[in-house]
Amino acid sequence: MRDVPAYAKINLTLDVLGRRDDGYHDLRSIMQTVSLCDTLTLEPAPGPDSAAVPGLPEDSGNLVVRAVAAFRAVTGLPETHLRIGIEKRIPVCAGLGGGSADAAAVLRALRNRWAPDMTGRTLAQIGAAVGSDVPFCVLGGTCLAEGRGEILTRLPSILPCWIVLCKPDFPLSTPALFRAIDAVSDLPRPDSDGALAALEAGDLAALCRCVGNVFEAALTGDQAATVAAIKARLLDAGALAAAMSGSGSAVFGVFAEEETAAAAVGALLPDFSRTWLTRPVGRLI
Numbered sequence: 001m002r003d004v005p006a007y008a009k010i011n012l013t014l015d016v017l018g019r020r021d022d023g024y025h026d027l028r029s030i031m032q033t034v035s036l037c038d039t040l041t042l043e044p045a046p047g048p049d050s051a052a053v054p055g056l057p058e059d060s061g062n063l064v065v066r067a068v069a070a071f072r073a074v075t076g077l078p079e080t081h082l083r084i085g086i087e088k089r090i091p092v093c094a095g096l097g098g099g100s101a102d103a104a105a106v107l108r109a110l111r112n113r114w115a116p117d118m119t120g121r122t123l124a125q126i127g128a129a130v131g132s133d134v135p136f137c138v139l140g141g142t143c144l145a146e147g148r149g150e151i152l153t154r155l156p157s158i159l160p161c162w163i164v165l166c167k168p169d170f171p172l173s174t175p176a177l178f179r180a181i182d183a184v185s186d187l188p189r190p191d192s193d194g195a196l197a198a199l200e201a202g203d204l205a206a207l208c209r210c211v212g213n214v215f216e217a218a219l220t221g222d223q224a225a226t227v228a229a230i231k232a233r234l235l236d237a238g239a240l241a242a243a244m245s246g247s248g249s250a251v252f253g254v255f256a257e258e259e260t261a262a263a264a265v266g267a268l269l270p271d272f273s274r275t276w277l278t279r280p281v282g283r284l285i
Contacts, residue, residue: 006038006086006105007281008096009137010163010245010252013190014213016181024132024148025178030155030195033140033281034163034252038098039087040064040105047081053088063130067103068110070129077114091274093171095246097133104137108285120285124152133246140284142199144192155196158280159204162261164234167250167274168226172219174247180218187214208241208254216244227251230272237264 010032017026049069051062064084072078084106090098107127111118120139127134132149144153181187190212198207219227227249231242234253238260242253255261261277268275 002041004040004042004105004109006040006090006098006101007033007137007140007284008036008090008098008101008165008278009033009133010096010165011213011243012158012207012211013192013195014215014246015189015192016178016187016214019178019182020148025181026147027145027149028192029145029149030142030192030199031136031145032142032158032163033137033284034165034278035281036090036096036165036276036278038090038102038105040102040109041085042106042109043083043085044080045083049082049084051084051086053086063099063103063134064106067106067127067130067134070126071107071110074126075115075118078110091167091250094167094250095172095244095248096165096167096250097137097246100131100133100137103127103130103134104140104284107134107138111285123285124150138285141282142280144196154283156199156202157282158199158207159202161204161240161280162255162258163278163280164239164253164255164261164264164268165245165250165276165278166230166234166252166268166272168223168230168272169274170223170226170249172223172248177215177218177247181214184217187217188212189214204254204256205240211241211243211254213243213245215247219244219248223249230268233268234264237267239264 012030124135128150191210195210230251234242239253
């Protein structure tokens, strides 16, 4: 199985509702698939299952290998061991769901090859055993994600638009951001209800007024300044909204017109080499 796409995601809204007894946090987020993608190849191998991508684990420390194991545990298939090659385009430690997207793409490929009658919801449940963002990355499109990310409600598709992604040259620690959020008593929260209403109404401008990420309140120092500066440059370039995605550090801007979005990419590239022009992607399964 060759040229299997693994699409990135952004969080149009992201709210952390509180810490749970199991150590996870309850989230409420409107998630959107975008066209930046990795490309995977799946080939039979003597075993064990392995993944080939520079700089990342090749064994069960890699989410794609864990995805194969989770699929096999539920279905008994495939019996063949796999060698999975990954051509990375989605940056790691960016809040764009790169590892989760790769795992989800493997699950979709295995389902299509060995269990075509399996529902998307069942496949997403298998993905929940691999990682919190994997269920959404399995389904794709526009969804409300709740719980730790595994409770998904499909939403009306976002109106046609262009999305600029910009990844600054530093990672952010997700556990550290959660700890910082836990220590803040009065967080500036995104208007998730307003965003849901805007999607129902098909109003892109109203949706963009509700975009926001609670994790931005946990940033400090140069990291906070850089994220704020990228957001400001996107807005100055004509973005209808700009925010950090997930636990960062990538920032996105939503544009109504391709020409304006492309100009924003050109303006950011001299300072941020990892900047892309993307579009929303609809449901994947």
